[in-house]
Structure formats: structure tokens, C-alpha cells
Amino acid sequence: MVELSARTLHRLPSHVRVPAYDRDGLRAGIVHIGVGNFHRVHQAVAVQRCLEQPGHEDWAICGIGILDGPEARAKAEAFRRQDGLHTVTAFAADGSKAVEVVGAMADYLHAPADPDAALRRLAAPGTRIASLTITEGGYGLDKALAESGGAGRPRTAFDYLVEALDRRRRAGLPPFTVMSCDNLRSNGDTSRAAVLALAERRDGELAAWIERHGAFPNSMVDRIAPRVTAADRQALNAFSGIEDALPASCESYTNWVMEDRFCNGRPPLERAGVSLRDDVAAFEAVKGRLSNAAHMLLAYPAVLLGYRLINEAMRDGRLVRLLQDFWTLDAIPLVTPPPGLSPQVFTAQVLERFANPGIDDQVLRVAHDGASKLVVFHARTLAQLIAGNGPLEREAFLFACFARYLLGVEDGGATFPVDEPRLDAADWARIRGGDPLAVLHLSPFTELRLPESERFRDAFARAAQALAAKGAGRALAELVGG
Known part of the structure; x- marks a missing residue:
């Protein structure tokens, strides 16, 4: 050498x-x-x-x-x-x-x-x-x-x-x-x-x-x-x-x-x-709301299921279907791409990139600082889905998985490190206080105003209950239909 x-x-x-x-x-x-x-x-x-x-x-x-x-x-x-x-x-x-x-x-x-x-x-x-x-x-x-x-x-x-x-x-x-x-x-x-x-x-x-x-x-x-x-x-x-x-x-x-x-x-x-x-914002919207948002949606159920590498998680058909449903039903209808960019072609490329066998990207790296990233990459989609009476199942499932991730224990019982620098002592006290809706009240999520939406509160409660009763695998399978 x-x-x-x-x-x-x-x-x-x-x-x-x-x-x-x-x-x-x-x-x-x-x-x-x-x-x-x-x-x-x-x-x-x-x-x-x-x-x-x-x-x-x-x-x-x-x-x-x-x-x-x-x-x-x-x-x-x-x-x-x-x-x-x-x-x-x-x-x-x-x-x-x-x-x-x-x-x-x-x-x-x-x-x-x-x-x-x-x-x-x-x-x-x-x-x-x-x-x-x-x-x-x-x-x-x-x-x-x-x-x-x-x-x-x-x-x-x-x-x-x-x-x-x-x-x-x-x-x-x-x-x-x-x-x-x-x-x-x-x-x-x-x-x-x-x-x-x-x-x-x-x-x-x-x-x-x-x-x-x-x-x-x-x-x-x-x-x-x-x-x-x-x-x-x-x-x-x-x-x-x-x-x-x-x-x-x-x-x-x-x-x-x-x-x-x-x-x-x-x-x-x-x-x-x-x-x-001059139209950087349109490219930002496509990348942030379709690629980065999908990365976050993938990471939290993946870590609960025991996956540690993104390319390994992408071999689970349930997780791939979750991303495809998110794009088709939730995000793509709300994003205006720049001229010449097809969201369908872009998301197909994202699937290929996430599954790249040479990139051992760590699930926990993507999950890290989720309290910041979820706001950055999901705020606009969430706000539009809530305001427009759109489907909330996948966004609620994401936040329910994030809440379980904060406990640092996967479904199989193994522990993993949680790195959330934006959460303060009061936030951690809420998480450990027993309130089933505590994650919606964390200080970094204040601007999302999630507790104000009855539809989102109900969808989140259902997702959290499914995760607690059935585990991430069965809850995910039911969400994506198989």
C-alpha cells in the first residue's frame, strides 16, 4: 500500500x-x-x-x-x-x-x-x-x-x-x-x-x-x-x-x-x-419531498425490523411498497417538478440508488437527527395532506415508527443508539411520561401543529396501537396490503 x-x-x-x-x-x-x-x-x-x-x-x-x-x-x-x-x-x-x-x-x-x-x-x-x-x-x-x-x-x-x-x-x-x-x-x-x-x-x-x-x-x-x-x-x-x-x-x-x-x-x-x-426551488421540492422524505420513511420501520443497512432494507418488498405508495398516493400529486423532470422516472431512480449493493449506507445514519429532518422533508406534504383532506396513513405510520425508534429497542429486543441532538430534557420527559401522543408535542415539531388535526391524531393513534400490538412487520404488511 x-x-x-x-x-x-x-x-x-x-x-x-x-x-x-x-x-x-x-x-x-x-x-x-x-x-x-x-x-x-x-x-x-x-x-x-x-x-x-x-x-x-x-x-x-x-x-x-x-x-x-x-x-x-x-x-x-x-x-x-x-x-x-x-x-x-x-x-x-x-x-x-x-x-x-x-x-x-x-x-x-x-x-x-x-x-x-x-x-x-x-x-x-x-x-x-x-x-x-x-x-x-x-x-x-x-x-x-x-x-x-x-x-x-x-x-x-x-x-x-x-x-x-x-x-x-x-x-x-x-x-x-x-x-x-x-x-x-x-x-x-x-x-x-x-x-x-x-x-x-x-x-x-x-x-x-x-x-x-x-x-x-x-x-x-x-x-x-x-x-x-x-x-x-x-x-x-x-x-x-x-x-x-x-x-x-x-x-x-x-x-x-x-x-x-x-x-x-x-x-x-x-x-x-x-x-x-433560477428554478432551484423546484429541484429542491422534488429531491426533498420525494427522495429525502422517502429515506426518512424507510429508516424508522427498517430499524425497528432489525435492518442496519439501507440496501438490505430495500430487499424487503413491504418497505419498497411503502415508498411506492407514499410517492403515488401522497407526495407526487402535491409536487410540481421543474420542466423536463418526470417524478415517476426520478422515483424509479431513487429505488435503484437506495438498493445500490456497493453503498452500505447505515439506517441509523439516515435516522439520526430525525426531529430536524422530519420537519425539513415532510412538513409541506403533511400540511397539504391535512389541509386537503388527503390520506394520512403513511405519514402517521412514519411518526409512530419514529416514536418507537426514540425508545432505542427494535422489535426483536436488540437495542440501538438514538442520536437526537434537537430534543431537550423536557422533550425526553414527555417521551417517557406515558402520553401516547407525546411525540406529536415535541418542541422541534411545534411548527407542524400535528395535535391540532383530529384526523392526524386518530391516524397516529391507530398506527401506534398497531405497532405496539403487532410489531413493525405485521403493521407494515397490513398498511401496504400484503
């Missing part, structure tokens, strides 16, 4: 694609906060394609990690040792796979170790885009305000952005574009609201300057990137022939649709397969 570094690129196995540009000449025009698996297989790969175009070497990435702890420090050390390089192995549905070394990241900074170094890089004249992958739960406005460290004491991603923007304004520099790459509807608008709220708290003139001169393009991002376990890392490195401390894997499918709304230049993203369009 060849250890990954800039010095060994010329010695890598012939089946590995390597950066087709001179990394010595790279300059970081993009600073990215949150260099996790998804960023490494999505934005970093797209930027690599841009760097392969002559004359665009000033659009490399400087990664910034803002989390602390042993794992975060080990990641920073690995990137230092590997000169910012990492491998990406893409698995196609037919079982084939391809590996490449991504060299788009010219530098990596661990912000807790040196916050001012991260701020200096964000405020540097060469930084023209600040991008984010901080997960859906990282965008709450109340969360951003409550967790802010304030001026000079950055704690959150938005603290770093606002402090850096203030430094730029005082230095007479233009703002950078804030480019969210998270799985969130209107992610640019949401980022804008958080940045402006923190800026207003600090200085009204700063907020006005950002609002007048800044840019926050909305985008839709799509690629499945499972968590890489120690066993996965060993298998990925065995295939590549490279000793990589931070290998990432993904499906061969990738998609990125974004508004062409930048205030300080951008790389040639269209040459990297990015669709620059």
Missing part, C-alpha cells in the same frame, strides 16, 4: 485517477466549513473538475473544522500528513467502482486550535466564497443566536462568517459569497437569515452592508455518502492500493443545482456538471 501524500502521487496504482493539475500553484479562493464525507465526495470533486480547467488555480479550497475533540484533531492531523489529499471511491448500481484522489483542498485549519488563523483566512483578500456543510440541524436561527460566542469569541460557523465579514468591511474588502451545500430547502436564504441576525446583533451597519453587497445562492445537492467505518476504510484502501486515513465512498450518481448568484466571482462550476438555474 502506498501512503497518500503529495510526494507519492506519481507512484499510485494505474486504476486510480489523480489530480490533472499542478497542485503547487493552487491558491484557496474557497474556504469551506465542515469537511465531512459529503463535502469530500460532492463539492470537493466538483471543484477538482474546475481546477482541471486551465487558468482556475485560484479556486482551490481551504478546509476549516470548527468541532473539537479527539476525532476532529485526528482529522486535522491526517489532512496535514496527507497534504490535503483524500480518496473517493464511487460505486455504481451495477457493482462497478472507480477511485480517484481529490486534491482540491490546498490547506486545512482546525479552528479550535487557532481561531484567529481561521478568521484571517476567511477575511483574506483571496477568499471569495465561504461554503458550508454543517448538517440540517446547524441552521436554526434560534440555535445560531443562542450558541453564538459573540464578537471576538467565535463558536459556531455563523460566528466565524460574521466576524470575518466584519473584518473585511473594516479593511475595505468586498464580502465573500456564502454558499450553503447542505441538504436544506432554501439553504441560501436560511444562511442569509442567520448571518444577518448575528450581524444585526453586533452592528446594524454591518448587517446593512452584508445585505447590500453579499450573496447567498440557494442550491440543491444530491449524492449518497455513507459513514465510513474502520472496516470500510480497510476495504476502500485495499481496493485503491492507497493508505488513506480519510477515504470517502459514495454512489456514482451526483447532482448539484444552484443559483448563479455570486458577489465576488466563482469557479467555472458549469464545466463541473453543476446546473446553474
